[in-house]
Amino acid sequence: MTAKIFIDGEAGTTGLQIRARLEGRTDLSFIQLPDAQRKDTEARRDALNRSDVAILCLPDAAARDSVALIESNDVKVIDASSAHRTAPGWTYGFPEYEAGQRAQIASAARVTNPGCYAISSVAMLHPLVGTGLLPADWPVTINAISGYTGGGKGLIAEFEDETADSYSDATYWVYGLGLKHKHVPEIQQWGGLAERPLFVPSVGRYRQGMIVQLPLQLWALPNAPAAQDLWDVYARHYEGEPCVELAPLEDTGAMARLDPESLNGTNKMRVHVFASEDGRQAVVMVLIDNLGKGASGQAVQNLNIMLGVAEETGLTDALVY
Numbered sequence: 001m002t003a004k005i006f007i008d009g010e011a012g013t014t015g016l017q018i019r020a021r022l023e024g025r026t027d028l029s030f031i032q033l034p035d036a037q038r039k040d041t042e043a044r045r046d047a048l049n050r051s052d053v054a055i056l057c058l059p060d061a062a063a064r065d066s067v068a069l070i071e072s073n074d075v076k077v078i079d080a081s082s083a084h085r086t087a088p089g090w091t092y093g094f095p096e097y098e099a100g101q102r103a104q105i106a107s108a109a110r111v112t113n114p115g116c117y118a119i120s121s122v123a124m125l126h127p128l129v130g131t132g133l134l135p136a137d138w139p140v141t142i143n144a145i146s147g148y149t150g151g152g153k154g155l156i157a158e159f160e161d162e163t164a165d166s167y168s169d170a171t172y173w174v175y176g177l178g179l180k181h182k183h184v185p186e187i188q189q190w191g192g193l194a195e196r197p198l199f200v201p202s203v204g205r206y207r208q209g210m211i212v213q214l215p216l217q218l219w220a221l222p223n224a225p226a227a228q229d230l231w232d233v234y235a236r237h238y239e240g241e242p243c244v245e246l247a248p249l250e251d252t253g254a255m256a257r258l259d260p261e262s263l264n265g266t267n268k269m270r271v272h273v274f275a276s277e278d279g280r281q282a283v284v285m286v287l288i289d290n291l292g293k294g295a296s297g298q299a300v301q302n303l304n305i306m307l308g309v310a311e312e313t314g315l316t317d318a319l320v321y
Helices: 013-022 041-050 060-069 101-107 116-130 148-160 184-191 227-237 249-253 292-307
Strands: 003-008 028-031 053-056 076-079 110-112 141-147 172-174 198-204 210-217 244-246 269-275 281-288
Touching: 003 013, 003 041, 013 028, 013 292, 041 060, 053 060, 053 292, 060 076, 076 292, 101 292, 116 141, 116 184, 116 198, 116 210, 116 227, 116 269, 116 281, 116 292, 141 148, 148 198, 227 244, 227 249, 227 269, 227 281, 249 269, 281 292
Parallel strands: 003 028, 003 053, 053 076, 076 110, 141 198, 244 269
Antiparallel strands: 141 210, 172 198, 210 281, 269 281
16 A cells, blocks of 8 residues: 655755655655646645645745645644744654654654754754753854755755856855744754754855754863763764764864765764864764755655654665755
């Protein structure tokens, strides 16, 4: 028996990548609307209610509207927008978050796909806060840079328009300067923080790939932990996880640079712990493809869990653009 999938917003960046990752699967069938009906409310209502799993790749308001159109109790939803990431009744779609998270996703009717910056930040914060190594009320600062595909069609067009005369001519630019990026509430809630983190993201002139950084003054933390202590926490937390890699400290220590594009096309996440020679400072860094583990790859991983099929189905081969 095949599961019927409807991707509401299939023509967008995330929707297109999800569909590409699902191509060729014999356990799925697809409900698709003609271009003329993609924004037709009644056509979408019908498609949503005929599906086994609806995957929403829409702006936040439109995602909420789609959920409101679902009348059948049999329809499961994966929402790739940020509309429900801190909403009661929705399961956070990060299987590696903690023990039991996969089981929650598997039995959930409503799963919210994490944001790209957020899943990277939460992956660093939650294990440290959960073990008490990082106090929940610590003043956390997060820096990040992403490829321009994370900004959707408008930003993609701007960066790829060779005739544009604007800030897109720059090598990179910083945004979210009001310190109210939409991923901040998600990072705070799922990272276990008592206070809002200070988060400043950047966009680089490259298509996809992301590095998110958590700087830590080890000397100021309770008990002044060493970089090895951080690494050990991550090693225990992510042991046996096929999609999360922890770079050995000796490898990280020998690195002169970190390439944000090195995991492109995959559903992998790689955690690095960099430390100063005197051991008083560290920077934890997470590397992902913002369109992979940060969006469409993660949605497919959640879909597989919800359908009860092998978790890495359709995710083991790199998706290259």
